[in-house]
Amino acid sequence: MGSYYLDDKTVHYQWDSRIAPRVVIDSGETVTLDCRDAADGHYGPHRSAEDMAAPRVSRGHPLTGPVYVRGAEPGDSLAIEILAFEHKGWGWTRCSDRGGLLPGEFGTLLKLWELQDGYTEFKPGIRIPLEPFCGIMGVAPAGDEPLATMPPRSAGGNMDIRHLVAGSTLFLPVYVPGGLFSAGDCHGAQGDGEVCITGIEAPMAVTLRISLRKGYTIPGPQFVTPSPLTKTDTRGYFATTGIEPDLLEATRQAIRHMVEHLVQERGLTREEAYLLCSVAVDLKVSEVVDAPNWIVSAYLPLSIFVG
């Protein structure tokens, strides 16, 4: 079985079945995709504060690929085994008054992270374990119109599912010949929800084994992920609730309450609290049947508070 390497010099910024594949592989072969960060290098330790504060025009997420899998046809699916990640020592997280779960409620804050061996420090006393994954893994959607990278679709894409870590396997439908798989938007860590719109955004190389499941049709992304679900589940959780007749508003309330808690009890600024929620707090749908009020709960792992 062959293994291939795609550098991060050539990227694409849209999903488009007409983009020529960078590599053609057989089912079961391995590819290493070197991926730029989501903001295409705008933030990072190599940039001045002035440059990073300048407006950024996004063309979309830079994606590495596509990978063409021989024999893949619409109606098949791919099994993508996530084997390994290699980060480059740094990452960033940013909130602003636009985007995210709570637009208009926070100012701008940019955090640059130094990625250590297995963890990264938010500030003294708060350490986030690294649990890297690709925010974006997807195949080319059907049709020959270019599509934006922001929304996830049944073809996968910008799913930001934090449990797609090394050791997990993602299953994706195939919509065009070869599948045309690409990846990018790697995260060093992220909570379920990614509430401020960024996790620990970081350039990384990801190594994957891609296999064809001939004739096995699935309606959208599915995956298998190993136990334990997270490295943070060691010292319990503090949780807040959102109780509302609308599930999105319940989600917002749970995070607002968590931000209040982090400000009052942990001495963070509101923006620091929002960022910390995005990289470390997990949103769960506690109940969605006790009409008319649903509950979304936000879980803060206590293991991130050290010393």
Added chain:
Amino acid sequence: MGSYYLDDKTVHYQWDSRIAPRVVIDSGETVTLDCRDAADGHYGPHRSAEDMAAPRVSRGHPLTGPVYVRGAEPGDSLAIEILAFEHKGWGWTRCSDRGGLLPGEFGTLLKLWELQDGYTEFKPGIRIPLEPFCGIMGVAPAGDEPLATMPPRSAGGNMDIRHLVAGSTLFLPVYVPGGLFSAGDCHGAQGDGEVCITGIEAPMAVTLRISLRKGYTIPGPQFVTPSPLTKTDTRGYFATTGIEPDLLEATRQAIRHMVEHLVQERGLTREEAYLLCSVAVDLKVSEVVDAPNWIVSAYLPLSIFVG
């Protein structure tokens, strides 16, 4: 410090600040509340199939309490340490074409469970670990109107938060003098979401230590729960996704896809699959920021498949 016992002979079916307390305790004292099951004895091994199939008129969940905590006043909060549960050997789960996350999509199925020491069997080869909690813990809301037990509120109530197991602590606001705490609706196990509208419903006695947090105001229920979050996180998970611009519809899609998977891959009937989702599958908000599509994922623990 005193400890008190309230039997399940006297219950109340609404939240109402005018219901006289059954016991008055000091902060830090312990109460054991014997709780009827959510359907007030309509289902169970003591009942004939004919009786259980007869229409049931619900007066509300039967609740044990209220407990008056001396000195509790509006603006304070209570810390409820959940110490222990004792089940009575049986439980039930039921779906129908009404209620739940997917009304109109399933027929009726009633499952009676024999609760063993630490687990219960769904059918040969599928075992659910018991992780008991109270579906309902709450205090009397402000005002003097009786309120239905179905919706949860900032006063708590029918929250169905599966991680309120023994070893966790629930924090609730106080809205009326004494707080007037009651509990009921115990579950032997449940997935995050409780999608078919019932968990493993079971009569249980729950032992709690209730402490007053004088002057500590909170906006709604909060809690601390120990690690690991669940006994099921031992052999990984299979997960489906719902990718939709509406968070509730994303939730529905994730469960529909999981039901399809359980029918195709595990040989369950659709109703069995729906029930299994309700008692064992966890719903997570994977991302709620990649406009216009949010992702809710449904996690099936593989550890429940034995032998």
